Amino acid sequence: MSKPDLLIHTAFKLFYEHGIHAVGINTILSETGVAKKTLYRHFGSKEALVEAVLIYRDQIFMDWLTSRMLAAGEGKVAILALFDALDDWFHDRVDVLLPFKGCFFIKANGEFSNHAVNALCQKHKQNITSFIQANLIDCSSELSVAELAQSISVLKEGAISQAYVAGDLDAAKRAKAMAVTLLD
Amino acid sequence: MSKPDLLIHTAFKLFYEHGIHAVGINTILSETGVAKKTLYRHFGSKEALVEAVLIYRDQIFMDWLTSRMLAAGEGKVAILALFDALDDWFHDRVDVLLPFKGCFFIKANGEFSNHAVNALCQKHKQNITSFIQANLIDCSSELSVAELAQSISVLKEGAISQAYVAGDLDAAKRAKAMAVTLLD
DNA sequence: TTACAGGTAAACCGATCTGTCTACTTCATG
DNA sequence: CATGAAGTAGACAGATCGGTTTACCTGTAA
Structure with a gap:
């Protein structure tokens, strides 16, 4: 793994667990064994590293989620697969996402105000909602x-927060049940 | 306002906006005009102040939410009033909660790991879920x-996160609609 | 009047923070 | 072989962090 990738990967792991x-x-340097000068050559500041970490996690998460939904099928089936995927995430059955510690973007967003970080977090959420919407175009509904x-998205966000903060690891199953009635 | 109360109130305002x-x-000292020694007489450490702030916010929030639900009535009516209350909160129509910046407990929880703060945040969420449950005892349902x-609770958490991170201020209305079908 | 609790102001402490700098090494490529 | 990019190690700087201490002030109650 290249030095920048190693730094991003390790920084994410630490930020995700302890906060930014x-x-x-x-x-981060002692964890990776990378020299400080190397870090500052690739990332001009800690803030630049934080933004790179957010972009990295956005890619990892979106790739995983979209592949899970696409593998299930189209339309309503894909939406329900979303909640099955969340359930796997909450129960640590998804290696690529690392052990579940809530949504990194909700956490990161809460640590900043009126900052580039907030814009990246909002964009991540919008990307997911847009992908959900793309899977609903042929769904019959009066809405x-x-x-x-x-x-x-409300159901998805609620499942994540409920699973993490309240420790209700079956929140995705509840959200899925509500999604079923919503889509009928 | 007493010095401890002033410190707690100001600390909450700053923590809520910028993170702990x-x-x-x-x-906090320059914002309040209080001397450092006074702060450390009442709160032995920053951590103690943080915990006091969490307890303070828990009381403010629970008092507001329970009074809104009790004023509406009992059972299903109270649950629907919960989402109307959230809608008011998101649109900054609730002075006592200060301008909406998401859930303080979700934010605080994300900044710590295996810490007293996490326990207090989880307890706050459990308190709300318990109160919701108390309003459902005479609700007809197979669940x-x-x-x-x-x-x-999943609907409530989802509405808060969706409103704050994604900026969807009408999330409470969507959550309420789903709650209606859930309770039928 | 005296004693004391509660408060201010500000210097001070050690630790830690982000970020810079110098000196040396390693290695691939022209 | 020479050059230059990328790396390590680590001292260093300036700011800020949480927290302590000293000296002084003020009001109240015995």
């Missing part, structure tokens, strides 16, 4: 697909 | 009231 402000540059996609 | 680790003790309360 709680993890210093020196911790507009845009609003339906946002309702599905 | 991002706000230093000195910022157990405990699981039904957790499903309602």
Whole structure:
């Protein structure tokens, strides 16, 4: 693995577990064994590294989620596969996402205000909602697909928060059941 | 307002907006005009202040939410009032909660790991779910009231996150609609 | 009046933070 | 062989962090 990739991967792991402000540059350096000058050559600042980590996680998560949904099929089937995927995530059956510790973007968003980080987090959420919406175009419903996609997103966000903060690891199953009735 | 209350109130405002680790003790002191020694007489450490702030916010939030639900009535009516209350919160129509910046407990929980803060955040969420459950005891449903309360909690958590991170301020209305069908 | 609790102001401490700098090494490529 | 990019190691700088300490002030109650 290249030095930048190693730094991003390790930084994510530490940020995800302990929070961004709680993890210093020196911790990332000692964890990776990379020299400080190397880090600052590739990333001009800690903030630049944080943004790279957000982009990295967005790619990992979106690739995983979209492949899970596409593998299941189209339309309603794909939406239900989303909640099955979440259930696997909550129960640590998805190696590529690392052990479940909530949504990294919700956490990161909460540590900043009026910052580039917030924009990246919002964009990540919009990307997911857009993909959900794309899977709903041929779904029969009296609601507009845009609003339906946002309702599905509410269920998805609720499952993640409920699973993490309250420790309700079966939250995705509950969300799925509500999604079923919503899509009928 | 007493010095401890002033410190807690100001600390909450700053923590809520910028995050806990991002706000230093000195910022709270200069904002309040209180001497550092006074802060450390009442709170032995920053961590103690943080815990006091969490307890403070828990009381404010629970008092507001329970009064809104009790004022509406009992059973299903109270549950629907919960989502109307959230809608008011998201649109900054609730002075006592300060301008909406997401759920303080989700944010705080994300900044710590295996810490007293996490336990307090989880307890806050459990308190709300328990109160929801208490309003469901006479609700006709094939589901157990405990699981039904957790499903309602998923909708509530989802509305908050969706409103804050994605900026979907009407998320409470969507959650309410799903709650209606869930309770039928 | 005296004693004391609660408060301010500000210096101070050691630790840690992000970020820079110098000196040396390694290695691939022209 | 020479050159230059990419790397390590680690000292260093300046700021800020949480927290302690000293000196002084103020109001209240015995």
